Amino acid sequence: MIELTNITKNYVRGAEQVQALRGIDLNIAGGEFIAIVGCSGSGKTTLLHILGCLDKPTSGNMRIDGADVAKLPEAKLVRIRRERIGFVFQQFYLIPGLTVFENIALPLVFNRKPKDRDRVMALIELVGLAHRVKHSPSQLSGGEMQRVAIARAMVNNPQVIVADEPTGNLDTATSEKIFALLQALHGTGLTIVMVTHNPDLAGRVGRVLEMKDGRIM
Amino acid sequence: MEFIKLAFHNLLRHKLRSMLTLVGIAAAVTALFSIISFNRGFERGLAEEIEKTGLHFMVVPAGCPHEVASLVLHGAVTPKYIQAGVMEEMQGIAGLELISPMLITQLPNPARDRLDMVYGLEMAHITAIKTTWTINGAVPAGSDGILLGAEVAAHDNLNPGDQIRYGDRLFTVTGIIRKTGSQDDAFVYMPIQALQEILSEPGRLTAVGVKVAQPEQLEEITADLTGRVPGIQIVTMNDVLRSLGTLANSAKVLSLSIAAIAMLIGAVGVMNSILMAIFERTQEIGMMRAIGANRQDIFRIIIKETVILTVAGGMTGILFSLIGAGAIEGFVRGIMPYVPSGRLIRFEPWLAASCILFSVILGMAAGVYPSYKASKINPIEAIRG
Numbered sequence: 350m351i352e353l354t355n356i357t358k359n360y361v362r363g364a365e366q367v368q369a370l371r372g373i374d375l376n377i378a379g380g381e382f383i384a385i386v387g388c389s390g391s392g393k394t395t396l397l398h399i400l401g402c403l404d405k406p407t408s409g410n411m412r413i414d415g416a417d418v419a420k421l422p423e424a425k426l427v428r429i430r431r432e433r434i435g436f437v438f439q440q441f442y443l444i445p446g447l448t449v450f451e452n453i454a455l456p457l458v459f460n461r462k463p464k465d466r467d468r469v470m471a472l473i474e475l476v477g478l479a480h481r482v483k484h485s486p487s488q489l490s491g492g493e494m495q496r497v498a499i500a501r502a503m504v505n506n507p508q509v510i511v512a513d514e515p516t517g518n519l520d521t522a523t524s525e526k527i528f529a530l531l532q533a534l535h536g537t538g539l540t541i542v543m544v545t546h547n548p549d550l551a552g553r554v555g556r557v558l559e560m561k562d563g564r565i566m
Numbered sequence: 567m568e569f570i571k572l573a574f575h576n577l578l579r580h581k582l583r584s585m586l587t588l589v590g591i592a593a594a595v596t597a598l599f600s601i602i603s604f605n606r607g608f609e610r611g612l613a614e615e616i617e618k619t620g621l622h623f624m625v626v627p628a629g630c631p632h633e634v635a636s637l638v639l640h641g642a643v644t645p646k647y648i649q650a651g652v653m654e655e656m657q658g659i660a661g662l663e664l665i666s667p668m669l670i671t672q673l674p675n676p677a678r679d680r681l682d683m684v685y686g687l688e689m690a691h692i693t694a695i696k697t698t699w700t701i702n703g704a705v706p707a708g709s710d711g712i713l714l715g716a717e718v719a720a721h722d723n724l725n726p727g728d729q730i731r732y733g734d735r736l737f738t739v740t741g742i743i744r745k746t747g748s749q750d751d752a753f754v755y756m757p758i759q760a761l762q763e764i765l766s767e768p769g770r771l772t773a774v775g776v777k778v779a780q781p782e783q784l785e786e787i788t789a790d791l792t793g794r795v796p797g798i799q800i801v802t803m804n805d806v807l808r809s810l811g812t813l814a815n816s817a818k819v820l821s822l823s824i825a826a827i828a829m830l831i832g833a834v835g836v837m838n839s840i841l842m843a844i845f846e847r848t849q850e851i852g853m854m855r856a857i858g859a860n861r862q863d864i865f866r867i868i869i870k871e872t873v874i875l876t877v878a879g880g881m882t883g884i885l886f887s888l889i890g891a892g893a894i895e896g897f898v899r900g901i902m903p904y905v906p907s908g909r910l911i912r913f914e915p916w917l918a919a920s921c922i923l924f925s926v927i928l929g930m931a932a933g934v935y936p937s938y939k940a941s942k943i944n945p946i947e948a949i950r951g
């Protein structure tokens with residue numbers, strides 16, 4: 350479904366060029382659960398952002414369902430993000446003033462879609478927060494916040510969930526539950542790409558990519 | 567949930583900061599609305615008042631500046647008097663329907679140990695020249711009756727039937743003039759002859775008010791009068807309108823520049839507050855871009871925040887001006903030599919709407935830069951933190 354060929358990404362930091370990705374070749378099939386591991390600075394987040402169409406590669410080819418996306422302008426990329434990608438972050442990034450329900454419905458606003466109450470409620474149900482619909486994020490635990498973020502990533506019916514260290518801020522027990530939730534989503538046919546530092550979780554997914562110095566080992 | 571709701575929630579996150587910014591805008595709009603409304607009220611009130619005086623022109627001593635002459639209408643103590651004989655000369659001129667002598671001076675009030683402002687006039691002319699007055703009691707019929715302005719009566723707690731001594735004469739209050747909101751309230755009105763007798767100056771006059779039989783002949787008559795009677799100057803009600811208008815205008819320019827500065831400060835406040843807000847929300851803005859917001863979406867959310875702030879600030883400002891109208895008018899009456907009577911600051915919907923619109927436009931102008939800046943936030947760097 351997603352094909353990367355010889356993807357590189359350079360950042361300019363002052364006078365110096367940082368080669369964050371140095372030639373990535375990767376094929377992701379629909380319905381895969383992939384874990385990306387590797388030490389800090391190896392390029393995991395950079396790769397994830399490119400997969401999520403949030404960032405553009407410096408060079409190389411990228412196709413989603415056969416369509417070339419490597420050189421698309423931001424205006425086109427944002428549409429792909431809206432319709433096909435769901436993002437989950439380590440720091441959850443929920444909006445404090447909004448309720449659980451409203452946070453989950455937020456992507457619908459940007460996607461110019463009517464607020465589908467039933468769909469949002471079904472997602473709340475799915476992530477196990479039916480008793481928290483009207484709560485604000487400040488009233489939730491870390492695990493609950495990440496559940497809200499996952500439901501938010503799901504609301505536009507994406508094909509792919511990209512998650513950058515989704516359990517990085519959570520204790521082991523809570524991490525397990527979040528991982529179980531991702532596995533459940535994967536079970537429904539969703540493609541999941543997850544960056545993690547947790548080797549135990551990484552060991553339990555379909556494919557593990559280890560990165561080092563901007564390359565997949 | 568739409569962008570507007572999102573913007574609203576964002577403002578609620580820092581209630582105090584949003585509140586202070588709003589108050590800044592509100593204060594500026596209060597100034598703007600009050601000043602414009604007051605000026606309009608001033609012009610309107612002045613025109614009405616002039617129309618209602620029932621006099622066409624005032625005869626004042628030559629050399630008396632227009633501004634001062636204008637004030638005679640509302641009782642100003644001028645240092646100059648009309649020369650003797652002017653009244654008699656005027657009586658010989660055809661076409662004058664009413665010739666009303668006036669003498670304005672200060673008299674010692676020994677019982678209260680102070681100077682009272684006293685307005686001597688022909689009591690029989692009162693209904694003709696002071697058409698706006700409502701009198702509780704009666705206009706004095708004899709030479710020892712007086713009328714009191716509302717403030718004088720209230721200050722000394724005087725009622726019809728009470729007595730006041732001026733010089734060697736004892737006067738009886740026959741009526742109290744209902745509050746006019748103008749300088750009229752501060753005077754004691756006395757038959758002019760009695761006043762002249764107290765001063766031992768028979769024939770002394772500050773001014774003569776004239777009503778002509780046919781207003782079309784006004785120009786002719788004033789020309790005739792100036793030619794025939796030396797030592798006088800004629801101030802028509804148009805002159806009064808103009809000179810008081812000029813007075814109000816110079817005040818208007820000054821006060822509007824103050825309002826403009828207040829608006830500018832308000833706008834800078836909005837810009838500062840919104841810039842701070844987007845700085846604090848950088849990561850969140852990055853997140854929104856990741857989950858499907860484009861640059862324009864971010865721009866729209868932020869600009870809506872400024873619009874909400876300025877609309878709310880503008881409406882609060884209008885509310886403040888209406889609540890504070892009495893205090894503002896009282897203050898201005900205290901410092902301006904002449905202010906027409908009656909309520910000047912009024913709620914005029916189109917003016918209120920224009921002031922709010924103006925503040926919104928200014929707020930949006932102030933919001934453009936922060937909104938643009940927010941829309942330029944690089945989501946990748948923002949999310950990285």
Ligand SMILES: Nc1ncnc2c1ncn2[C@@H]1O[C@H](COP(=O)(O)OP(=O)(O)OP(=O)(O)O)[C@@H](O)[C@H]1O
Pocket residue numbers: 360361362367368369387388389390391392393394395396947
């Ligand atoms: N915006 C940027 N400007 C300059 N250099 C950057 C930028 N973003 C990333 N880098 C550099 O690119 C390299 C890869 O960064 P990346 O965030 O992808 O690593 P990572 O594997 O996600 O690390 P971590 O495990 O710490 O999250 C690092 O050397 C980083 O310093």
Ligand SMILES: [Mg+2]
Pocket residue numbers: 393394395513
């Ligand atoms: Mg990373």
